[in-house]
Amino acid sequence: MSPPAPLDIDMRGDTDTSSLPVPNPLTVNGVPAWREKMAQMPTGVAAACSSDMFKSPACYTKPKAKRFEHRFSIEAKSRKASTLKNAARFLKNPGIISLGGGLPSPEYFPFEHLDIKVPTPPGFSSEATSQSGTVLRAGKHDIREGSSLYDLEIALNYGQATGAAQLLRFVTEHTELIHSPPYADWQCTLTAGSTYAWDTCLRLLTERGDFILMEEYTFASAAETAFPLGLKALAVPIDEQGLIPDAMDDLLTNWDEQARGARKPFVLYTIPTGQNPTGATQSAERRRAVYKVAQKHDIIIVEDEPYYFLQMQPYVGKDAPSPPPPASHDEFIKSLVPSFLSLDVDGRVVRLESFSKVVAPGTRVGWIVASEQVVERFVRNFETSSQNPSGVSQMVLYKLLDEHWGHSGYLDWLINLRMEYTHRRDALLHSCEKYLPREIAHWAPPSAGMFHWIEIDWHKHPGIASGKTRDAIEEEIFLSAVDHQVLLSRGSWFKADSSVVEEKMFFRATYAAASSEKIDEAISRFAECLRDQFKL
Template identity: 60%
Template sequence: MAPPAAIEVEAVTDTSGVTVPDPLTVPVKSNEIYGRRKKADKRQWGVAAPSDSKDFRLRSYEGRPKARRWDHYITHEAKTRKGNSLKQAAKFLSTPGIISLGGGLPSSEYFPFEELSLKVPTVGHFSEAETKDSGVVLTAGKHDLANDKSIFDISTAFNYGQGAGAAQLLRWITEHTELVHDPPYEDWRCTMSIGSTSGLDMALRMLSRPGDMMLSEEYTFSAAVETAAPLGVRLAGVPIDAEGLLPDAMDAILSTWDASARGGRKPHLLYTVPTGQNPTGATQSAARRRAIYAVCQKHDIYIIEDEPYYFLQMQPYTGPNAPDAPPPASHAAFLKSLVPSFLSMDTDGRVMRLDSFSKVISPGSRVGWITASEQLVALYKKHADVSTQNPAGMSQLILWKLLDEHWGHAGYLDWLIYIRLQYTQRRDVILAACEKYLPKAIVSWRPPMAGMFHWMQVDFTRHPDYPQKSIEEIEESVFMRVIEHGALVMRGSWFYANSEERHDTLFFRATYAAAPAEKIDEGIRRFGEAVKEEFRLGKENGVNGYSNGH
C-alpha cells in the first residue's frame, strides 16, 4: 500500500473535498508517520553520516518555549570535552566524486558477512509458537544501499558510526518519541545510548561532581546507587507510598536541607523510575508527576527520568477471579491509557528521559536513547564519541529491519499492546499465588500497575525473636529460609538508596518476568512456607489465618 500523501484530502461528495490540516501542526498518528516523513537525501544514510534528530521530527515546534540553559550544573569535564575531531570529517564522505584517504574506516569488502537473515513475528501473530510457524524472514544484504534495495545495510551498519547512532534508526526513535510524548518545548533532541545504566553514568558525569547528593526514591535501582558511588555521588532517599515518591516529603527535605548535617550541598538532581519502579513496582500517577515536577521547578532540580518499564503498564487489577479487562481498542486508546511521562509535561527542558529496548525487545541489543534539550544532547554526543561510541551497528541494523522496515510504528504499538496483556497475565498469576499461599497476618502487598516486580512487606515485629533479633537479622533469616525451601527473592535492603539512613520496614522483591506460570505459583508457595516456618506459625484458621501468639 502506498504511504499517504504529506497533506491528505478526504472526499466529502463526488465533487467536493476538505483539506486535512497541515501535518506539521496536527497530532501524529501511528499509521501516518511514513507519509509525513521529510524527503531525505541518500547521503544522509551513508557510513558514519552525522545526523540531528531535529531533522526527523514530524511537527513544527515554532512558538513553543526554549529549554532552560543548564550551565550552572554542567561539570568542568563536560564543558571541556571536545568530542572526536576525526568524526567531524565524516560529513564530507558523501561528497560526490570524493576519494577518501583520510578516515580510518575499513573497507566493507573485509567484513566477513554477506547477508543477515532474521525470522520475526508478523503483526498480530506475536507468540513464540506463531512466530515459529508463520514468522517472516527479513534479510539485510551487504550493499543494499548502493543497490537501492534499502537505506540501511551491512556495509554501513557494521562500520564505524557517530555517537548519536545511525541516522536510519535515529529517525525511527525520534518519530516514536514524538508520537508518544510530544515534548512541549522547542529544542528537544534524541541521541542513542548503549542502555540506560550507561546513560545514567554519562548524565552524572555531565551534571554532578564528587561530594554531591542526588535525590531518589528511598528504595531504588541498586545499579543506580552503584553507578553513582564511584563518582563520589551519594543518594538521599525520599519517602514513598503506593504511588511512589512523595512530593511533599521531597519539598520538606529540600526546604530544610542542612549541608553540614547531610555532608553535602543541597541536591540539584532527582533520579526516579516513575513507572513500575524497581524494586517497589510503584507507578506515579499523572497528578503525582505534576506535583513532583512543580517541586523540582521550585528548587531548580534537574530530573533524570529512567523509564525501562514505561510500556509494561498493565491492565487494571480488579481482584482474584475477576474477568479480564478488555484490551485497548486502538493505538490512540493505548497511548491515552499510558500515564503521561515527565518528558510530556516538561516545559523547562529540565528532564533527561532514559529509554531502552531492553525490557520490550531484548536486553542484549544494548540500544537505548536519551531525550533532553539540545544543549545536553550535544554534550552527551561528544561524550559518546570518545567513550562508548555508537551502539553496536549489528544491533542497530537488526532493530531497524524489525521496527522500521517490517512492523512500522503501528506494528510496534501492536507489539507493545501484546506484551502489556502478557505481563498482565503474569502479574495476575503472582497475585493469585500470594492470595493462596501467603499468611496475610505477616505478609502484605499492593498489586503492581506496571513493570516486572512484586514488592512484599513482611511484618518483622511479629517474628517470635523480635526485638532480640534486629530487623537486619530477621531479614537474613527469612532470606536464607526461602533459599532452603528452593526459591529466591531479593532482599529489600539491597535496594536502599542510602544504607546509612534508618529503615524500619522489611521487604522482599519477587519478579514475574521470567518464570512460567506454574513456576511462579510454586515459587510463591515455597516463599510462603518459608515465612510460616520462620515465624513459627500454627495452622489454626486455614491458609491465611495463621497465628504465632501475637
C-alpha cells in the first residue's frame, strides 16, 4: 500500500517511528483541512475507491500490519477479483462510451428526488425535529448540477463492493478520529450490516470442523450463523467485565487437538462493550490482557461493536445527582473505553461497525475495519455476493452524516444518545431496586449497551424439593412471566456451547425500546412473577 498521489510523504521502512515527524492529532474541526489534502472524490458510476484516499497524512508514518494469509480459508484464498467490477474502472476515462457493463440507464429510475426530514443539532427529539428539523433533498442529477458530490443517478445504480466513496470517506475519517489505528495499512469497507459481515468473517477465516472462541453467553444470532457452517463454539468464561483472559489462555494452552478432533481455534468473536446478552463491558486493562493472549496464540479478534457508542454515564443511584454530559467532543472521545482496534499493533483485529444501534437498523449499512490484506478478501467476497449496501440507505446516511451533521454534529448526536440511554438504564435499575426480591435476584449495573442481566438464585425455588431440574425451573419462570404480561429473554438462549451444564440462571431485560413508565410496570410484573414462583 502507498499513500494516494496528492500526498508527498517520504515512506520509510522504520519500525521505530518515534523519530518521525507526526502532525498534531487531527480533530473534528480539522477535517475540512484534512480533506483538502486528499485525492479528489470519485463521483462516477461504480467508482473505485478505498480508505487510502481519505486517511490523514499522519497515518502513513506508522508501521504496517503483520501478514495473516496463513489464517485465510480455502474459500478466501481461491477468490479472484470480479471481472465485471474490475472493468468499471474504465468508466472514469473522459469521453468513453460504455457498452460493456449491464448498467441500467438512470433515465429509467422512477425517482426524481428524495426528501428526508432530520434533526438539526441540538434539537434531536422527535418534537424538535417535527418543528424545526431540516429537510434534505437528494436529486437525480445533483452531481452534474454541482449541488452535491452524490446523487440518485449514482446511488441507485450498481456500485463497487467497498460501497460509495462518499460514505466510505466519512466512515474512514470517523474511524481515524475515534480509534486512530496504530498501524498504517488499515482499511474500511462498507457492509450490508454486521450480521452479514460476521457471516463473511467465518467464510474467510474458518473451515468446517473448526472451533471458534466465543464468550460463554453470546449473541444468539452470531452463534446460529456459525453452527450451520460446521463450526463449534469454545465457550470462554466471563465475569462482570466480560471475557476472562486467563481462562482463554488456559483453554488455548491446554488444547488437545487429538482429543478435540480439531485444530486449535484462532478466531475470537467478542462483543467488548455492552455485551449482548450480559451487558458487561471490558475495561481498558481487560482488553489489553485479552490482546496479549491473542498475540501469544496468534488469534484473530473479531470485535463486534454495535453498542460502542452506547457507553453511558456512571450509575450513581436513585437519589444522587446525575453526572453532567461530556463538555466537549474531545472529552466525549476520551471517555470511551479504548477499542481493540485502537490497541492493535499487529493488524489482527477485524472490527465490525454498525449504524444499527446509533441511527437505524433498517438501513442495513455497516462497515468493517481491518488490515488491507483482510479487507481485500472481504471485498472479493462481497463482489459476487452482497455486491454493495443499498444505494438508498447510503444516500440517506451520506446526506445526514456528511452534508448535514458533519463529524461535529454526529458526535453531538452520539452524546445525546449517551444521555438518553443513561436515563433509560437508570429507570430500569431504579425499578429493579424498588420491586425485585433481593433474596433471589442479583445484578450489576450495566455501563454500556441495551441489556440488563439479572441472575436468579434458582436453588431457592420450591420446585427443587419435588425434583424439578434447573431447565424446568427456568422455563416455568419464563412462562409465568408471560402469564404476568411481561416478556424477558431466557439466559440459556444465549449459551455459546449448549453441551456445557449451566450452574446459574439468568434473564435478560432490555431498556432500549420501552418508556420509563412501561419499564417500571414490566419490572413490577416480573417481580410479582418471581414472588409467586418462589412463594415469597
